[in-house]
Amino acid sequence: MNHSGKMHEEMNFENSMKQMNHTEHEENDGEHAGHSSEMFKKRFLIVLFLSIPILLLSPTIQGWLNFSFSFNGDKLVLFVLASIVVLWGGLPFFTGAVREIKRKDFGMMVLVSIAVLTGYIYSAGATFIFIAPDFYWEISTLTLFLLFGHYMEMRSVEGASGALGELAKLIPKKANLVKGKDILEVSTDELKVGDIVLVKPGEKIPVDGIVIEGETSINESMITGESKPISKKKGDKVIGGSINFDGSIKFEVSKTGKDTAINQIINLVKEAQSSKPKTQRLADKAANYLTLAAITIGTLSFFYWAFFSSQDFVFALTIAITVFVIACPHALGLAIPVVTSISTTLAAKNGMLIRDMTAVEIAEKLDYVVFDKTGTLTKGVFEVTEIAGDVQTLEYAASIEQNSEHIIGKGIMNKAKSQKIKILSVSNFKAIPGKGARGIVNGREIFVGNLALINQFGIKNIMQKEAEKFASQGKTIVYVTDKNKVFGVIALSDIVREESKEAIKLLKEMNIQTAMITGDNKQTAEQVAKELGIDIYFAEVLPKDKVNKIKELQEKGKVAMVGDGINDAPALTQADIGIAIGAGTDVAVQSAEVVLVKNNPLEVAKLIRLSKVTRKKMKQNLWWAAGYNILAIPIAAGVLIPIGIKLRPEFGAL
Structure with missing residues (x-):
């Protein structure tokens, strides 16, 4: 195997990361639950259209462009247009803020809502109650920029999670059901275990099953990551969603619906994306504190500029609003989920199913990887x-x-x-x-x-x-x-296995010690360990005693156990990370945090390298998010105003 370029930075993981602009919201739980990029695009375009007359009627803009334009009732028109922009255009942010408040998990939606509504209420008061400059064009452009930013964000989110949707689309809607001598076209949803299905060349396999007639070759890359066609004959398993190439086959349905391999994989990836590693929980707390800090700093900044400086009320209010919108707690709170989404989906497309993202954190700190010998390091x-x-x-x-x-x-x-x-x-x-x-x-x-x-x-x-x-x-x-x-x-x-030696070599390059556990005699174990360059071996170990060997190594460091997920279930559960290898289509292995579809020890090395790249990206995102807020909030509060630098709210919204 050629692993130059660090295995292409683990299947172009870095490139996938660079495609993400901003961060991601967790489905049905974040600020944009139920929202889509199309919704934000629609609101953005309508708000853009409404903002043009608001800008033209703004005295500030007229002063900048050196023209004058007014008419009777123009203030009322401004109020109506701005009301539509704020109350309709900003509705996604207000509903997001309500959800945050209900969860007692204050974040960006609360800050944005405070900023927009503060400016809107003040401007409405300036229109109908007291005489003062209004704030309509500022809050309109602020809403416009917020909608544009979140439109771009949701496009990134949909791109990151879209691979799961693509997996689901692999299942054809129709299937050829064999009934005696007749072939009936039925909905895939109607198929039951035991049905006989005909698949012609070029068609997709509708559900999982066992070939009972015919020979062909099938593309199973969506499950295994292996692009080479796999030969199939009587008695072989076929996977729903895979593509039949050159022969007609009949197969007996063995799994349907949620039990099929593709649906199990989708559920496993969703499970991983909803799991929260320790780093994520810390980032969530930091985002909460940042929100409260931004509200406090924005309020104090307002009082300072309004009552302890020579600036006017509108200036002070502008400063406060800029602080509210420039703070980005969701950059902290979502620095981890965006990486989680990409890494788990990318891993799944390559036959590596991460059930719990905590495993990624531990993988970076592994001291030992223990392999079961028979069927894992050897062919069995x-x-x-x-x-x-x-x-x-x-x-x-x-x-x-x-x-x-x-x-x-x-x-x-x-x-x-x-x-x-x-x-x-x-x-x-x-x-x-x-x-x-x-x-x-x-x-x-x-x-x-x-x-x-x-x-x-x-x-x-x-x-x-x-x-x-x-x-x-x-x-x-x-x-x-x-x-x-x-x-x-x-x-x-x-x-x-030919791949075993390369896998052991790659693990050693990562400063991870390797161990082998087997029920074979000492001579056999010693010979295999010597051939592969394994550091430690345990021979003549009964299945029930494997747990004790894992415990011995755990006294010295973090341990991953690699086994078949059935005979090794207790040891996989005991280890800091349980890795079930060679699962094939039976991916629902409860005893393991990670399930590898292919029976290839190299996948273990790939998994650990992917985990290291993932953790590196998580840390980078957290540093960028923290650094941005540490620098941006004081600037928004006006610390650089003495040297002529002041941020406007609409630019802070970017």
Whole structure:
């Protein structure tokens, strides 16, 4: 694997971040719940149209442009136009402020509402009650700029979360239901588990199922991130939303609706985006305090400029309003969610499903990554590597194991098939649990199994030299014997995945120690650990004892456990981060914070690197948000006025 450029900064994560302008509001819980970019665009355009006559009727603008224009009732026209701009154009901000107040979570909507309504109420008073300059053009342009800013913001929000919507759109609306000899076009929603569905070349798979007829290749990139077409034949799983390429197939529906892989993935990503890591909770508190600070500073600034300086009331009110609108608590409060949205969606599109964003915080501080050996670092498929003894060794062993479902028996059968060995008939077959099997082949009683089987029947002459040689290499030994002596030894090995070594190397480059946990004997564990460059290994560990090994490492630092999510469930739960690997379409693994669709250890390294980039971006956003407010609020309050620098409210709104 080529991992130059830090794996393209983890799938162009940085580029995705740069596309975000401003920040994001959490769906149905933030200031813009139920709002869209189109709504803000519509209000912006109408307010822009109404603001033109307001500007032309403003004495301040007329003075700047050196022209005069007035008529009887112009103040009333100004009031009506400004009322529409403020009360209708600013309605999203007022409703957002009400939600913030109800939640006791004061933020930008409260500040904006105070600023706009203060200017509007003062101007209305200047029109009908007391004689003073009005504030209509300032609050109109302020509302205009606020609408434009939030229109751009919502476009960014929709762009960030739109990938989930694209996933949902992958499911076709119609499906070809097989009813006897008839093919009926039905709504995908009508399909039930057990139905038979026909999919033609170029069509999308409507729901999850098992192929019962035909062969084809399918694009499953939306689930696995793997762009290469996957061959499918009878008995293989197909995923709803994937694209059928070159063959017609029939499949039996196994999952529909919320149980399908795509819907589970969408729900997992939503779950992650709604989870709040510790950093987010701290940022939320800071945003709350910032709102209260802005209200306090704006009010104090007003009193200072109104009563303790030579400036007039309108000047002081302008200062206060500028402070209210320039403070940006949601830049703090949403510095984290925008990163969360992009990273979780990007990860999901690449087959990495983050269920809890707390895992991202912990991943940056990991000291150990513990891998289960079988099926994770290795293929979980035993292959014959050496055979010693009589020429009939493999023939007899394969004959005894021909109906075996055990992975070792399958390994022996695969070797026999590859060498085109004739499989003999067996009589009086008997499996011996945990030890092997026996049967009659060509009138001869044959035993195939481990050392415990040999000892049980008291067989001597066990080819000890050959067996010890293979065992020292970490291989699994199978003896082939009759009642009198061992006449053959077969060595098998659980083949190490090609990606495992690269994954271990990448983790070491990140200063993370690696560990392996297995139920295999010490020699096998040592051999695999040595081959991969793993720092620590635990051998002969029973499934129930894996938790204790995780606890041992947790006394020294933060630990991630990588396993299959089923046999390793207790260990995954105990670890600081549980990573279920090789989930395929079964992504709802409750014991893990992260679910990896592909069975590839490199995905673990990618996940941790993505987590580090995510955390880096979170910190950058927080620093920018905090730095902006620290600098902007004093300037808005007028500290630079003595040297001729003063911010207007409409520019503060940007």
